[in-house]
Amino acid sequence: MLDSLIIGAGPAGLAAAVASARQGLRVRVVDEFYQPGGRLLGQLHQEPDGTWWNGLAEAARLQQEAVEAGAEIRCGVSVFHVTRQDTSWIVSTSEGVMEASMLLIATGASETPVPIPGWTLPGVMSIGAAQVMTNVQRVRVGTRGVIIGINILSVAIARELLLAEVKVDRMILPAHSVISGDASHPVAVMQSMLRIAHLAPSPLIRMGSKWMKSTWMQRLGTALYPSRGFSMWGIPIQLRTAALAIIGVNQVEGVRIAHITPDGQPVSGTEQIIPADFVCIAGELSPLAELAAVAGCPFAYVPSLGGHIPIHNERMQTPLDGLYVAGNITGIESAKVALAQGTAAGMSMAFSHGSLRDPHVLSDSIKQIEIVRNNATLQFHPGIRAGRMQVGLMAAERSL
Amino acid sequence: MNARIMKHPILGERDPGKTMQFTFNGCAYSALEGETVAAALLASGIRTLRVHEEKGTPRGMYCNIGHCYECRVTINGIPTVRACMTLVEESMIVEAGTVLPTPLQKGGHHGCLIP
Numbered sequence: 001m002l003d004s005l006i007i008g009a010g011p012a013g014l015a016a017a018v019a020s021a022r023q024g025l026r027v028r029v030v031d032e033f034y035q036p037g038g039r040l041l042g043q044l045h046q047e048p049d050g051t052w053w054n055g056l057a058e059a060a061r062l063q064q065e066a067v068e069a070g071a072e073i074r075c076g077v078s079v080f081h082v083t084r085q086d087t088s089w090i091v092s093t094s095e096g097v098m099e100a101s102m103l104l105i106a107t108g109a110s111e112t113p114v115p116i117p118g119w120t121l122p123g124v125m126s127i128g129a130a131q132v133m134t135n136v137q138r139v140r141v142g143t144r145g146v147i148i149g150i151n152i153l154s155v156a157i158a159r160e161l162l163l164a165e166v167k168v169d170r171m172i173l174p175a176h177s178v179i180s181g182d183a184s185h186p187v188a189v190m191q192s193m194l195r196i197a198h199l200a201p202s203p204l205i206r207m208g209s210k211w212m213k214s215t216w217m218q219r220l221g222t223a224l225y226p227s228r229g230f231s232m233w234g235i236p237i238q239l240r241t242a243a244l245a246i247i248g249v250n251q252v253e254g255v256r257i258a259h260i261t262p263d264g265q266p267v268s269g270t271e272q273i274i275p276a277d278f279v280c281i282a283g284e285l286s287p288l289a290e291l292a293a294v295a296g297c298p299f300a301y302v303p304s305l306g307g308h309i310p311i312h313n314e315r316m317q318t319p320l321d322g323l324y325v326a327g328n329i330t331g332i333e334s335a336k337v338a339l340a341q342g343t344a345a346g347m348s349m350a351f352s353h354g355s356l357r358d359p360h361v362l363s364d365s366i367k368q369i370e371i372v373r374n375n376a377t378l379q380f381h382p383g384i385r386a387g388r389m390q391v392g393l394m395a396a397e398r399s400l
Numbered sequence: 401m402n403a404r405i406m407k408h409p410i411l412g413e414r415d416p417g418k419t420m421q422f423t424f425n426g427c428a429y430s431a432l433e434g435e436t437v438a439a440a441l442l443a444s445g446i447r448t449l450r451v452h453e454e455k456g457t458p459r460g461m462y463c464n465i466g467h468c469y470e471c472r473v474t475i476n477g478i479p480t481v482r483a484c485m486t487l488v489e490e491s492m493i494v495e496a497g498t499v500l501p502t503p504l505q506k507g508g509h510h511g512c513l514i515p
Binding site for chain 1: 403404405406408409410411414434435436438439442443447448449452457458459460461462463464465466467468470484485486487
C-alpha cells in the first residue's frame with residue numbers, strides 16, 4: 001500500500017512528492033492532464049528584476065526531483081471519489097482503485113465562468129485556455145482578440161499572448177450582472193489593479209498608482225479615465241468599456257461594446273461592434289475543492305481566499321484522519337506559495353508517518369511559507385493573511 | 401499566418417517531433433507530436449468540435465484544461481472524450497458530436513399530459 005497518494009501534479013503536489021519521497025515515504029502523484037506541472041505549465045511572466053518566471057521549466061525541474069526522490073507520477077488519471085476505510089483512503093480513479101494511508105488533495109483552483117450572451121460560440125474561451133494553448137500547446141488562438149475581464153491573471157496572460165505575436169485588440173470589462181459583480185465595476189477594478197501597478201512597464205502608471213491610494217482619488221481617476229484607456233505593452237486597457245454580447249454565426253466575429261459610467265452602467269448611444277476572431281473571458285479563481293467535500297471535510301467560506309476552503313492547520317492537516325491539503329485549494333495565491341505549502345505538506349506527512357528524524361525540518365518548512373508570501377511581488381487579495389488566520393482559528397477550535 | 405508558434409522569444413523553438421495523421425469527421429488533418437486534438441484542429445483553423453445535442457448550435461473548446469467538457473468528441477468510437485485532454489495518436493478517428501433525437505420532449509410539451 002502507498003504511504004501517500006497525492007491528487008494533482010501542480011506546484012503543491014509535486015513539491016509535496018519531493019519532500020515526502022525524500023523522507024522515505026512510498027508516494028504516488030496522479031493528475032488528469034497528460035503532462036505534470038498543473039497551472040505552472042502556462043506561466044510566463046517577468047519579475048520586477050527583469051528575470052523571467054518560466055513555469056514550464058519549473059514544472060520540469062520539480063518532476064525530475066520528484067522522480068529522482070522515488071515518487072511515481074501518473075498522468076491522464078481522473079479521480080472521481082475518495083473515501084476513508086479503516087486506516088486508509090480508498091481513491092476511485094479512471095485507472096482503477098488506489099489505496100493509501102495518507103491522502104493529499106492538491107487540485108488547485110478553477111476559473112469562475114462569467115456568462116456573456118454569445119459565449120458558447122466557438123472562439124470564445126477562458127483566459128486560462130488561451131494561456132495553455134499559447135505556451136504549452138504552442139498554437140495561436142486567433143489573429144485578433146478581445147479580453148473581457150481585467151484582473152491580475154488576464155493582464156499577465158495578455159502579455160503572454162503578445163509575446164507569441166497574438167494580437168489583443170483591447171481589454172474591457174464584462175457588462176454588469178448578478179454574476180460579474182465587482183468585476184464589472186470600474187472603480188473596484190481600478191482598486192484591484194493598483195495593487196499590481198508596481199509591476200507595470202510604464203513609469204507613468206507606476207507613479208500614478210502612488211497618487212491613487214485614496215478612494216476619492218480612485219473615483220476621480222476612473223471618472224476622468226479616457227475612454228480609449230491607457231495601455232500596457234501596447235494593449236489598450238479600457239476600464240470604461242463593457243462587453244454587452246459576443247457576436248457571430250458559426251464562430252466569433254466580433255464583440256458588441258458600450259461605454260460605461262464609473263459605476264458600470266452602460267451609456268446609451270455609445271454601442272458599437274468591434275471585430276474579433278477570438279474572445280477570452282477572465283473570471284476570478286476559486287479553490288477546486290470538490291474531492292475534499294466528497295471526503296467529508298468541513299469547510300470555511302473565506303472570500304479573501306477565493307471561496308470555500310477545506311479547514312486545515314499550519315501543518316496542512318484537515319480534521320479528517322490522514323487527509324491533507326496544499327496549494328490553491330487552501331486559498332488563491334501564487335505558484336511560489338503553493339510550492340512552499342506543498343513542501344510543508346510533504347514534511348507533515350513524513351512527520352505523521354514517523355519517518356522525519358528532525359522535527360525542525362517541518363517547522364522550518366511552515367515558516368518558509370510565510371517568508372515566500374512576504375517576498376511575493378504581488379498579492380492576489382489584500383485580505384489573505386486575515387483569511388488564513390480565520391481558517392487557522394477554525395482548525396484550532398477543532399483541536400487540530 | 402501559421403497558427404503554430406514554432407519560435408518563441410522566451411520559450412525558444414518548439415521541437416516539431418514527428419508529424420501524425422488523423423481524421424476529423426472523415427477529413428484528414430496532421431498534428432505535431434505532443435498536440436492535443438483541440439490544438440491540432442485549431443492549428444488547422446477548425447474551431448467547431450461539436451454541436452449542441454438539442455439545438456444544433458456550434459461549440460468549441462472553452463477551458464482547455466478538462467473542467468468544462470465543452471470540447472467533448474468521439475475518438476476511435478468512444479464518446480464524450482475531451483479533445484483538450486487527449487493527445488493525437490497516429491490514425492486517430494475523431495468525430496464531432498451531433499444533434500440527438502429528443503422524442504420525449506415533444507410528448508412532454510404537447511402530449512396528453514398537458515391538456
